[in-house]
Amino acid sequence: MGRKITIITDASPWGIGGVLIEDGWPTEYFHDAISEEDARIIGITRGESSAQQAAESLGSLVALRVWSPRWKKERINLAVKQDSVSALAILLKCKTAGEAPSAIAREVALDMAESIYLPDGPACAWRF
Helix, strand or coil: CCEEEEEEEEECCCEEEEEEEECCEEEEEEEEECCHHHHHHHCCCCCCHHHHHHHHHHHHHHHHHHCHHHHCCCCEEEEEECCCHHHHHHHHHCCCCCHHHHHHHHHHHHHHHCCCCCCECCCCCCCC
16 A cells, blocks of 8 residues: 555644654654735635634645655555544545635645545545
């Protein structure tokens, strides 16, 4: 099934972050503030609690894109850990409810379509 890759993300209405674990070892991380441009594109107001779900979803999308060289060109076993059911649904099914999460789900689906292999995993539903 390939190397074991774990992506852990978290977010707040002000920022996003993530950690990449490869074969049990943390190898990289990212963190960033949600910019005014990000907020405008996904239709949220930074700092408001209503932005939490969209911020969690944005963090997942950013993690997939930042670490895409790890999964787009080779077979891997992917695990994703986070505390947002909505963001996990986006990653598992590439769909969700709500304007901002739906826009992010479309981007995730496009990213998955560009990969050579679909990631394997115990709960992975990326099957087109």
